[in-house]
Amino acid sequence: MLVVQAGWVPGAGLALWAEGLEDLTGVLDGEPATLTMKLPGTTRGPVPPAELATTRAVKLRTYDVPALLVADGDALATLASADDAGGDEWLAGPSLRYLGVLAGFAFDLARRGRMLPQLVNEGGTPAARWRPVITGADAATYRDFAAGMPPVVRATGAGLARTLRDALNVLVDAAARTLMPERLLLGHRPGPKAPLPDRWISALTADDPALPGAKAEDVRDLGAALGDWMRAANEANGPVRVSFRLSEPPPGEDDWGLEFALQSAEDPNLYLRADEVWAGARFPGMPPRPDETLLAGLGRAVRLFPLLHAGLAEAEPTTMTLDTGEAHDFLRQAAPLLQAAGFGVLLPKWAGRKGVGLKLTTRSKGKSSGKALASSGFGLEEIVGFRLDLVIGDGVVSAEELAELARLKVPLVRVRGQWVELDDRQLKAALKAVGRRREGELTAGEVLQQVVDGGEEDLPLVEVDADGMLGDLISGQAAERLAPISTPPGFQGTLRPYQERGLSWLHFLARIGLGGILADDMGLGKTAQTISLLVQERADATPEPTLLICPMSLVSNWEKEVARFAPQIRTYVHHGASRNKEGIETADLVITTYGTAVRDLAILKAGKWERIVCDEAQAIKNSGTRQAQAVRAIPARTRIALTGTPVENHLAELWSIMDFCNPGLLGPAKRFRKRFQEPIEVRQDELAAEALKRATGPFVLRRLKTDKSIISDLPEKNEMKVWCTLTPEQATLYQAVVEDMMATIENSEGIERRGNVLAAMTKLKQVCNHPAHLLKDGSKLPARSGKLARLEELAAEIVEDGDKALVFTQYAEWGTLLQPYLAAHLDRPVLWLHGGLAKARRDALVEEFQTSDEPMLFLLSLKAAGTGLNLTAANHVVHFDRWWNPAVEDQATDRAYRIGQSRDVQVRKFICTGTLEEKIDAMIERKKALASSVVGTGEGWITDLGTDQLRELFELDLAGVR
Structure with a gap:
């Protein structure tokens, strides 16, 4: 596996390199180049990071290094997944992970509107670019990034300040274009002879930001005005900012309200309406004359939302009224610009969400194939009736209603009392879905896979209504709804009520052939629940042995706990020089370590296992490591991951553990990264977070020590x-x-x-x-x-x-x-x-x-x-x-x-x-x-x-x- 390092070359962008770079062809996107860099190494060449501690005569030397240069527009996507291993091919080095965190900071700045559009010179050609506004707490974060920058990131000799500034500029610009893929102004795109301001606005969301052929005097005038705006923003983005709140009209009316206010830039909960400001109200940190701050801010906002002139006719402006068309213009055009300029913007909860989605309804039919588990009343082969409905807002719509909405081409409509935004892509996807199979029969396993898949990009699955045990499983309530299995006979102890529910959940998943993550907080008894499962299933039948893999420090603990709770379980510790195949073949439970699993992979793969249990499963959170790959390669009927921290740093860790428990269920890592990891980690996408919870909920059981409904007698x-x-x-x-x-x-x-x-x-x-x-x-x-x-x-x-x-x-x-x-x-x-x-x-x-x-x-x-x-x-x-x-x-x-x-x-x-x-x-x-x-x-x-x-x-x- 290659360890990929990264640097930043001002003017050229992100550079990736590794020993054996040619092996990355087709794995990482980029243009081959040769860079002159200062790197630690010897007279023979640069020394890989893993060998620095063991190599003599290492000095900082100048080398010509083969690299991949990633285009500015692709840098953000590359870095958004920098901390995720590239499978068998590559692993991110510290410098690449650092730039990945910087990319997250850039996206956060753009999402919070801490940026402004500017006109910059790129190689003699003017270009429309977004630039960050770094003030307040963001300035402290910026200093932390400067302090923590690995030297290799600036190995091309550009210096820390320039490298960090250039990297953040490029990443914020890319983030802004990702967040605002729609054009800022509707209508025809301006041509090369159109006024420069019109071309500039269009280029802010275009693939090509360049503005060739612009007159020098136009560039000078527009650049000066935008430069003044940036300077004013840096001055204005102090502890208090002007804010706008858009409110829906009452039922049966068409008048939207736009409220003016002052808001703390550091604590958004500190909020004063304009009428309160004029009445003299204050909150901590306000300037001496908040009324002047309000008027000055509204005056700056007019340049971004010209209709605001109508609301400033009064001496003490507080609100203004918009019709539905104007409200839509504010949502789509003015709000992003105001946020980008550092103003606060508060919108209805539905704003920005996809208006059209799918609702999946399933109902048990009372018949099962021969593979269904009659004893549990539920199996993945059980046949259920299903129906797919189109949903707008919270209500189901018919094909006729959808066709009428498409005919009207109204982008902001009220459907059954709820306002929703509709765009052409969603409507086209919905109309196409109308012609597909919308009801019939599926197996419970096929329904579960549909829930995990989550629909399409423009037509997501937004609601699932399932009855019976399938509904409990999908909702993540199976552990609560299943009849608790009381402490099994032969278990030398007494399970607490929540542990009995955990046992019933583990037993249920095992019977239907699914794996799960028991993510109870540390100290809640994951060990006892697992041992009780072994005891319970041996009361039902005589299954194949279980393989338990854990860190070396826990081997004795497991051995003692099994002897304490279930002395009848034949246990064999497969570790050390005396380990042998005979011990494996005669045991009910085989305990081994992650290191031994790698060394003895061939022996363990040859075994016939009922299940594999991974304790401290964060040990396999990096899917590209040898031990994670080895553990996944051992066949077993079911799998259990035990961990109090299923996600320590990044969602890629959850994918890796889930892929161990239920191989292939969440799809390949690349698809998971695009669908969940990037939207959630980089853009804080609530819909993606809800979809991920729905997709993983059936397979994760998480209880906390701080929850008194779980355990009331644990002290503070x-x-x-x-x-x-x-x-x-x-x-x-x-x-x-x-x-x-x-x-x-x-x-x-x-x-x-x-x-x-x-x-x-x-x-x-x-x-x-x-x-x-x-x-x-x-x-x-x-x-x-x-x-x-x-x-x-x-x-x-x-x-x-x-x-x-x-x-x-x-x-x-x-x-x-x-x-x-x-x-x-x-x-x-x-x-x-x-x-x-x-x-x-x-x-x-x-x-x-x-x-x-x-x-x-x-x-x-x-x-x-x-x-x-x-x-x-x-x-x-x-x-x-x-x-x-x-x-x-x-x-x-x-x-x-x-x-x-x-x-x-x-x-x-x-x-x-x-x-x-x-x-x-x-x-x-x-x-x-x-x-x-x-x-x-x-x-x-x-x-x-x-x-x-x-x-x-x-x-x-x-x-x-x-």
Whole structure:
């Protein structure tokens, strides 16, 4: 598999490259080119990212690199799916993922109207382009993108500022044209001799933005006016903006209302009607003279909506009235322009939605083919009657009514009391559908596939009305409607009511041959529900064995839980040097790891499996990885994915897990990306989100710990940050490390610089922990660390109250120093679990902690104990030093916050004030979405910051010293 990197070449656009670029021909679109770039490498050539850490003599060197140049118009679509693996062919590298996130930001700017149309010079020819307006919170995001840009993105030498500005300009322009594919003004397209403003407006949504042959003086005059508009927008797009709300006419009338208002640009819920503004009302952040702001904004809006002149005849304008034709013009033409110029626009909920769709109605017929499951009363081969109806708004329309609407050619109509927009494409698709088969019989499986397919692009499936078990399945209510299966005889425990419903759902899907995703929140008992399924089906029959694949850290947990709940289930762990085929052939349940599944694929493929269960199924979220491909290649009658996070970052992960559970059901990844991923992630398309929920709902069961209707006896989780001050010794060491490491960083480049930055971070975090952690001199621990002093106080309180606590650290060497010190200080047991322990010793520590009545601390290495352990004896969790990844911290916290926990869990995250710990925490809190997508799961992103930015990040604020 090729790892595809990306850069941005101002004036040329997106460039893609990988070692073995010729293998991407036909996979990625682009024109072949050769670029001169500065990349890390040796005298032999550039070094692939995966080999940088193991290659010697790597420096930043200049190379001629074969690349694919992606046209500006295609860059957005390419980057919108940049974080999705390209199957067996390619995998997105960090630089390509970065630009993919930037593309999402560009689309978000366009969707929110944070852009303006401009006239620009492109190679001596004027062109109509959209440009972003970056103010307020968007400016902070823009700075984050500048700080986080991987050096390879600007490897052509254009510099950070120019590269980012040019990339965002191109992506916003492409996003605007995607969001506004319709012409801004109706009528004939202006010809080459038409006035330049008319040609310019037309070119804003045309495939070709160029305006050749324009007179120089016309270009100068229009360009100057548009430049003034951009400058005014940057000035006007402050904390408050003018807003317009379009209201439908009352029943039987034709007068639409257009309300003027002032609205907070940062909090749209802060909204004042114009009449309230004139009456003197205010909200926080308003300018000194809001009435002047309102009038000035309305004056600017007239240029985009000339009819607004009629509403400004009064000295204190508040509203204006539109007829239906004018309202449609506002919806189609003025509203997009006003939004693009930074005005607020509030439209009816139906605005922008497809007016015509399909409604699928099915009714059980009471007869089934021989394959139907009589015992359950439902099977995928059951015959049902179906009918397809055309829907406009919320009502079904007949073929005659549709023909009349098409004849009238009215784009905005009221159908049975509801207003809808109709366009020619939808009407043509609907008229064509009238002639197709609209009723008859289908199997339940065929109906389910139609629901997943979701109709056509111009004629989507908008409603499904199915009765019986098929209706419950499609609506995602099967788990609630199925008769709960009580705790099976032979299961050594008692299932909670919601777990019994989960068992009935899993059993039902298995009987009809479908796979599912059990996505219950962590700690709700996915393991127990799965084991109860194995017990239940063995009470019905003697099926083939089940193959369970999980991370290595969970193998012992599964083995113990099966022995606890179902000792009659013959279990074989297929892992390690002693694994053999004989063990597989005699077991009811075979437990293996993802790594072993890859190595022993041929053996596992030869087995005859009732089902495959993937625990922590996010391990197969990337469909292009070897382990995801291996797991999908093992045949089984049904499949189950267990995960508390079916979507961690992108919808492509959901496709990958769903494709494991029900191969081919959601179609190929490319179609899924076009139909769901791009509309939802890039355009926040609500209809696409509803369609995806309808398509996947039958196969996903998700319950949350916070839902009291699911589990009312799980206590609260209280999270807090504990601010610690540095001692003078720590502060002196901290400043010395900053000065020493910054000098080293400034004199290095390429992979050497990245290594130096990571080394600096490690040293600074060690200083924040304790001077002895950095110095490694075996010196005493007391009274030298603000963090340790706070932990001593907290630990004493915890054991004095008779409680237990988990203390997580990412550094094993620090845990080794801390364990004996805390044990002596508290005169209580302090257990220490790290990656160097044998499995038997790990199990013994967990058993001691869970069963002992004595108050104690359990010190744990984050990597060794962040997942797979049940430690509900603790009701306190301390993150002593942090990996700055909320998902990792939550996983670790959930060792204590899960079923079996009877007390509130107190979670404390230690942070040293004035240090990089506080500054990085603030960065992540300010922009969590960007952090999760760009920052990733570790600290490597910081190595790409500039030297000045690193100095600012590392610099010590002396207010944090006690």
